[in-house]
Amino acid sequence: xxxxxxxxxxxxxxxxxxxxxxxxxxxxxxxxxxTSRHYRPLSPMPHxxxxxxxxxxxxxxxxxxxLLCGYAQAQTTAPAVEAKPATPQxxxxxxxxxxxxxxxxxxxxxxxxxxxxxxxxxxxxxxxxVIGKEEIERYGDSSVSEVxxxxxxxxxxGRPGRGGDVRMxxxxxxxTQILLNGERMPPGFSLDNLPPDQLERIEVMRAPTAEFGxxxxxxxxxxxxxxxxxxxxxxxxxxxxxxxxxxxxxASWTRNDKIxxxxxxxxxxxxxxxxxxxxxxxxxxxxxxxxxxxxxxQHATGTTFNKRQGLNLNARVQIPLAAGESLTIMPIAxxxxxxxxxxxxxxxxxxxxxxxxxxxxxxxxxxxxxMLRANLQWQKRVNDAAKVDVRLNAGGSHNTTHSLRRELDGxxxxxxxxxxxxDTRENNWSLNGKLSYQLESExxxxxxxxxxxxxxxxxxxxxxxxxxxxxxFGDDVNASSQRVATYVQDEWNPSxxxxxxxxxxxxxxxxKSDSANYAVSNTSSVLTPLLHATWKPDEASRNQWRSSLTxxxxxxxxxxxxxxxxxxxxxxxxxxxxxxPDRAGNPNLNPELASGFEIAYEHYMTKGxxxxxxxxxxxxSDLIRSVVALETVTWSDQKRWVSRPQxxxxxxxxxxxxxxxxxxxxLWDDALPIAxxxxxxxxxxxxxxxxxxxxxxxxxxxxxxxIGADYKLRNLPISFGGTLNITPGYDLQISDIQSSSMGxxxxxxxxxxxxxxxxxxxxxxxxxxxxRDYLSTNxxxxxxxxxxxxxxxxxxxxxxxxxxxxx
Numbered sequence: 156x157x158x159x160x161x162x163x164x165x166x167x168x169x170x171x172x173x174x175x176x177x178x179x180x181x182x183x184x185x186x187x188x189x190t191s192r193h194y195r196p197l198s199p200m201p202h203x204x205x206x207x208x209x210x211x212x213x214x215x216x217x218x219x220x221x222l223l224c225g226y227a228q229a230q231t232t233a234p235a236v237e238a239k240p241a242t243p244q245x246x247x248x249x250x251x252x253x254x255x256x257x258x259x260x261x262x263x264x265x266x267x268x269x270x271x272x273x274x275x276x277x278x279x280x281x282x283x284x285v286i287g288k289e290e291i292e293r294y295g296d297s298s299v300s301e302v303x304x305x306x307x308x309x310x311x312x313g314r315p316g317r318g319g320d321v322r323m324x325x326x327x328x329x330x331t332q333i334l335l336n337g338e339r340m341p342p343g344f345s346l347d348n349l350p351p352d353q354l355e356r357i358e359v360m361r362a363p364t365a366e367f368g369x370x371x372x373x374x375x376x377x378x379x380x381x382x383x384x385x386x387x388x389x390x391x392x393x394x395x396x397x398x399x400x401x402x403x404x405x406a407s408w409t410r411n412d413k414i415x416x417x418x419x420x421x422x423x424x425x426x427x428x429x430x431x432x433x434x435x436x437x438x439x440x441x442x443x444x445x446x447x448x449x450x451x452x453q454h455a456t457g458t459t460f461n462k463r464q465g466l467n468l469n470a471r472v473q474i475p476l477a478a479g480e481s482l483t484i485m486p487i488a489x490x491x492x493x494x495x496x497x498x499x500x501x502x503x504x505x506x507x508x509x510x511x512x513x514x515x516x517x518x519x520x521x522x523x524x525x526m527l528r529a530n531l532q533w534q535k536r537v538n539d540a541a542k543v544d545v546r547l548n549a550g551g552s553h554n555t556t557h558s559l560r561r562e563l564d565g566x567x568x569x570x571x572x573x574x575x576x577x578d579t580r581e582n583n584w585s586l587n588g589k590l591s592y593q594l595e596s597e598x599x600x601x602x603x604x605x606x607x608x609x610x611x612x613x614x615x616x617x618x619x620x621x622x623x624x625x626x627x628f629g630d631d632v633n634a635s636s637q638r639v640a641t642y643v644q645d646e647w648n649p650s651x652x653x654x655x656x657x658x659x660x661x662x663x664x665x666x667k668s669d670s671a672n673y674a675v676s677n678t679s680s681v682l683t684p685l686l687h688a689t690w691k692p693d694e695a696s697r698n699q700w701r702s703s704l705t706x707x708x709x710x711x712x713x714x715x716x717x718x719x720x721x722x723x724x725x726x727x728x729x730x731x732x733x734x735x736p737d738r739a740g741n742p743n744l745n746p747e748l749a750s751g752f753e754i755a756y757e758h759y760m761t762k763g764x765x766x767x768x769x770x771x772x773x774x775x776s777d778l779i780r781s782v783v784a785l786e787t788v789t790w791s792d793q794k795r796w797v798s799r800p801q802x803x804x805x806x807x808x809x810x811x812x813x814x815x816x817x818x819x820x821x822l823w824d825d826a827l828p829i830a831x832x833x834x835x836x837x838x839x840x841x842x843x844x845x846x847x848x849x850x851x852x853x854x855x856x857x858x859x860x861x862i863g864a865d866y867k868l869r870n871l872p873i874s875f876g877g878t879l880n881i882t883p884g885y886d887l888q889i890s891d892i893q894s895s896s897m898g899x900x901x902x903x904x905x906x907x908x909x910x911x912x913x914x915x916x917x918x919x920x921x922x923x924x925x926x927r928d929y930l931s932t933n934x935x936x937x938x939x940x941x942x943x944x945x946x947x948x949x950x951x952x953x954x955x956x957x958x959x960x961x962x
Contacts (some may be wrong), residue, residue, distance in 0.1 A: 272356075273816075277759055280646060280656045281687040282701050282769065284359040291354050293865070293876070294904045295920035295955055297396065297403070297429065299346040299354070299378065304902070306359055307769075307834040308812045309376075310859050310882050314433075315902045315950040316398075316923030318347060323359070324771065324810055325838045325855030326373035329709045334377040336485065336530065337367070341552055341581060344526060346378070348489055350425040350467060352392055352407045355379045361769065362687065362703040362753055365642035365658030366589075366601060369683035369707045372749040372773060380469050380487070381421045384411045394957030396920075401430040401460075420472040428464040435459075437946040439734070441508055444941055450508040457499035457516075465491030479536030485529070492523040508940070509732075512725060513562035513570055520559070526552040542591045548607075549584040560724070571727070574618040583609035598647040605640040605662075611713070619727065625720065625790055634668035634713055644685075651694045656687040664710060668717055675716055675742040681708045701755040701769075711744040711779060715800045720790060729793055733892070733935040734942040736783050736796040745777045745802050764817035772809040777802045778842060780853060782890060783935070804844035808852055812836045832878070833862040849886040849894070856885045856897070865906075877905035884930075892937070898930030916959040926950045 272285040286306065296302050300318030304311045312327065313319025323331045333340055335349075358377040363369045367377070388411040395404045405427035413419050434457070441451035469487040476482060499516040528550030536542045555578050562571040585607035592600045611634045617624050640662030648654050663680035683706040691699045720739040723731045731737065755769035780803045785794050814834040819826035836859050840852040865876025882900040889895060907919040929948045934941065 271763070273759065273763060273765055276765075277699070277757070280654045280689050281364050282361040282703065282753065282755060284361075286357040286359070288355060291351050291357065292918075294878070294906050294922065295394065295396075295918055295957055296351050296922070297405075297427075297953075299349050299351055299357075301922070302351055302354075303346075303357070303376065304880055305832075305861050305863065305878055306357075307814045307861075308361075308374075308810075308836040308859065309359075310856060312854070314929040314948045315900055315927060316953055317431075317950070321346065321376065322854065323361075323373040323376065324808065324812075324836070325840075325859070326808065326852060327854050329370075329712060330373040332363075332368065332371035332375040334367070334375060336380055337377060338530070338548060338585070339368075341526060341528065341550065341583060344489075344524075344552070348465065348467070348491060348524065349378070350405065350407060350427055352409075353380055353423050353425055353467060353469060355382050361771065362705050362751065363683070363685060363707045364656070364687075365644040365660040365683075365685055366603065368640075369660050369662075369681065369685070369705075370710060372707045372709050372747070372751070372775065380471070380485075381409060381423050382471055384419060384421060387412050389962040391960045391962060392957060394918075394955055396922075396953055396955030398953040399432055399951040401432050403427070403429040403431075414472070418472065418474050420470065422470045423468070425467040426465075427467075429462070431461045432951075433459045433461070434949050435946065436948075437944055439942070439944045441940045441942050444936070444939060449504075450940060452504040452507070453511075454502045455499060457497060459495055459497035461493065461495045463491065463493035465489065476535075481534050483530075483532040483534075485532070487526075487528050489524065489526045491525070493521070495520045514565040515563045515567070516560060517563070518558060518560040520557065522554070522556040524552070524554050526550065540593045544589040544591070546587045546589075547585070548587075551580065551582040554579045554581075572618075572620055573724070573727075574621075575616070577613060577615045579611065579613040581609065581611050583607065596647070598645055600643070600645050602643045603641065605642075606638070608635070608637045610635045624722065624727075632668060632717065632719065634666070634717070636664060636666045636713075638662060638664045652691045652696075654689045656685075658685040659683070660685070666713065666716065668713070675740075677711075677716060677742065677744075679710065679746050681746065681748070683707060697759045697761075699757050699759075701753070701757070703751070703753040705751040705753075707749045707751060709747040709749070709779070711741075711746060711800070714740065715744060715779065716740050716742050720788070720797070722790070729791070731795050732942065733783055733785075733796045733937045734933065734944060736798040737788070737790075738781075738798045741799050741801060744779060744800060747775055747777050747779055749773045749775045760817060760821050762818055762821045764821050765814065766817070767812075767814045769812040769814075770809070771812070773807065775806045775808065778804055778806045780842070780889070783893060803842065806840060806842045806852060808838070808840040808855070810836060810838040810858075827866065829864055829866045830876075831862075831864050833860075835860045845888055846891055847888065849888045851885070851887055853887065853889065856882050858883060872910035873907065874910075875905070875907040877903065879903050892935060894934045896932045898928075900929060901925065901927055914961040918957045918959060920953075920955045920957070922953040922955070923950055924952050924954075926952050 272287045272290075275285045276283055284306065286302075291302050294302075298318040300311050300321050301316070303309050303321050304318075308324050310322050310325055311319040312322070320327050321331060321333065333346070335344075340346075356379045358375075358379065360367065360371070360375040360377070363371040363375065367375055388409065390409045391407070393404075393406045395402065397403075405425065407423065407425040409421065409423045411419070411421045435455075436457075437455045439451065439453040439455070440449060442449055467487075467489050470485070472484045474482045474484070495518075497516075497518045499518075501511065501513055501515070503511040528548065530546065530548045532547075533545045534542065555576075557576045558574075560573045560575075561569060564570055585605070587603065587605045589601060589603040594600065611632075613632045613634075615631070640660065642658060642660035644656065644658035646654070646656045660683045661680065663678065666675070666677045668675045685706065686704040687701070688703075689699055689701050717740040720737050722737050723735045725735040726732060750773070752772045753769065755767060757765065757767040759765055779800050781798045782801045782803070783796055783798045786797045788795050788797065812834065813836070816830075816832050819829045819831065838855055838858055840855050841847070842850045842852065860881045861878060863876060863878030865874060867874035880900075880902040884897055884899040886896045887894060902923050903925045905921045905924060909917045909919075911917060927950060929950060930946070931948075932943065932945045934943050936942075
């Protein structure tokens, strides 16, 4: 498919001066651098000799190709917020034992089992990576995002060893779709709320499918919780870890059993307490754009102590009903609370361009998060060819926060007291139906309908020196979103060497919010055709090629749409500065649309190894990016700098992802059976409306790399291994007057596993054992000044030990 492919006068001066002032930071970076859904695989169906010779082109393929080339569209009256897609299929229902009517025709037999991770990947038509429990638990990570950072093409934000927002191909902020058991995560929920030992597997899909949803410009990560097994298991894990001078602990219990003779269930409970310390340092320099003279020099330091504890409960019960019919119940409950305390100091050189706002700060904060959700899934095999799947999901969450910040002068006199409290409640439900039909011509058809609704009620109180601020906007916000979607997909095998997939999905989202003096109403609809194919050079080949043509989109979030402003803490009254703007929403945002192409090569080795290469390309229209501008605002009698999201224009993103999983004895007969895992990803992007160089997508690094190995001793019950994760530093041009840079991020982890006996294991872990500072800069230019801020966030080694028991 063919794909489409204003610098101001101060820009040259801005770039030249930026190069000079950045010298110290650049040198530091150079020095630093030297140190379920039980997702049904889209697999080939068994071949029928009666229909193998004469294959007809699927009508859906023809219509989808036509739509992909010229008809894919988005009809928008206003932007939409995120909503949840379909709940996943959890497990195949019992096989239908009805006898076939035709005595010459074999009965349909449905076999269930646990394919290896690589086998599931190999037999899927749409590109898919599966990470199992062993790999998830190997390094004893404290958060799911730390597990994900080792996957091909996945990066995380934040300082080393702390996880952070998860990005596929360096694209975060809504480009990466994160699912929990095939459902979009509820608002307010974070992967940090989920202990890794509650996971069954992680599924990574590089391109969207009609069933999983098309809000996946970069890809989809599906987190699948523990599944109900038909074997009895009773497992207990207890661990502790230490980071710097802060200790944390966790414990979990997993029970697999049966109620009666044929109702399997699993139950998992996790209790955790995490303590951490974060130190920060920053320096702000303002220079005159004409003379280069320093007009402001500030140095800020701070220390924050965080405490967080939580209880996580989830279960899965599968109840067989009649023949070919089952009901699965999946409840999940999360209860957590946390607190923080911080102190800060600000030093300013005499004669600055602005009056020093404060000398010291002290702040305390607290918060709670509670969530309860339940999922019901009913499956019934209507006949040998048809199956119905209905899923009902409902739940709610309650989130509270409270913060108190004091700013003091050099004599410890109170200058400003800010008291902020929020109380947010979310209630949501979804209802999804799916019909699967297997044609004799080896076409596997799936069609579905989805509907969901979410309501948010938030109360907020912000006091400054005891008086409310932003009173014209009100303290309470009520918001709701409704989504409807329908899709159809066809998967078939034209030959033993080719498997193909064609899908078409339409969905519409309506979002409404209201406050005291304003209301927002947005509706958007998107039609997305999708094509995937896999080809093997011959039937028995261990090599295969994949390709995809897709249409995907990114909807504006509720935070981006709501117009209620957030005031700069550094300059809350009067005029503020371009480097410390207020923030506000934009109710007129359109969704981003992306046309995509992928091609991949995979080679599967005889002992379970894999070598693969994947190329991707995305063309994005209506790119959303926050832009800072000087505005006349209602909340101040002076003009203020405000950052608002806007549909900036068009962008492209492309890259290549290389991966190898191999044992050394697959390469050399006499080598030790050391398992090597390595991947390298290189990314590039360009925003058309931003002057270069470095006019990349926001937050996207130039690549990421992982290399790891593990080995099990032959004569001792000990295995050990390590991994190194590297994300190179990069520069970013945000607009003609804004730029930023991020330092290189390196994380090294290691583990030792001692199998005491068949029921007992002890795991020793070292995470981030070569701690490094995490550096970043921000630069902004106004009419007379260049404002440059460099930040340094140190990281620390984390060591831990965990006892794992099978009772």
